[in-house]
Amino acid sequence: MNNNRQNERLLVASEARASRLSPEALRFLATSEYLGKQLLPEPDLEWSPVIIGLCKAAEVEIVNRLIRPLAQQTVSLDLKDDREDKDIGRVTTFCANPDSKPPELGAVAHFLRTVTHSKNRRSTSKLMLTFLDLASNWTGSQWILDPQGLQQVAAKLSTEFRNKAAHIDEMSKEDYRRCKELVIGSEGILWKLDISVEGLK
Known part of the structure; x- marks a missing residue:
């Protein structure tokens, strides 16, 4: 995809x-922004509640855009073998x-x-084959399947922000800033997704 064209589409999506x-x-984003404004005068307080909202917004959109459509496509398939795959x-x-x-x-x-790395399972897994077929109809399937694309960003969001914010790690205002950039920045995961x-047209 042409970089200028992609940047234009990212801007439209964010606006x-x-x-x-x-x-x-x-709602998750609005709550996060509201809490963030309340915490601004006290930057040394714990910022996990603000970060969780950003992570949940990304999580629900990924599920809605990728996993729910996959579920619709596999409703009539026998997924017994895939369910046993760790x-x-x-x-x-789901x-x-x-x-x-x-x-x-x-x-x-x-x-x-x-899906990206396991070629052997990809050839036999009904779930993976269906997902690849589904992705072939998306204009940005390359970013979704690229190891440096969605999977890397989603993994980073999960390990560096969501999991820490949900447990006993203390999160700072700087952590919030970094998480916000990752989720709703100019090239945030929500807009790229x-x-x-x-x-495809």
Whole structure:
């Protein structure tokens, strides 16, 4: 994709976020921004609650844009073997029962990494084959499947921010700034995801 064209699309996506993001993601972002404003006068306080909102916004959009469509495509398939695969079992379990709890950010990142690197399983896994077929219809499938693309960003968001904020690690205002840039910065994961899953014309 031409870099100038991609930058234009990223800008449009970020400026039109109210119409392009799910209501859940917007609530998570709004809550995060509200809490961030409350904490600004006290930068030395703990910033995990603010960071969690950003991570949840990214998580819900990734599930909505990638995993729920995958579940719809696999509804009639027998995924027994895939459910027993430790690397993709969490995503498979959700696809087999979309009313269950969605996979966490780290589980999705691991699923993407497995799809990219495990050529042997890719040739036999119904779930992986369906995902690759689904991705072939997206304009930004290269970024989604690239080891340096979505899977790297999602893994970083999970390990450096989401998991730490959800446990006993203390998070700072600087951590919040870095997380915010990763999620909704000029090339944030939300905007790249949005333009990447557009259908081919």
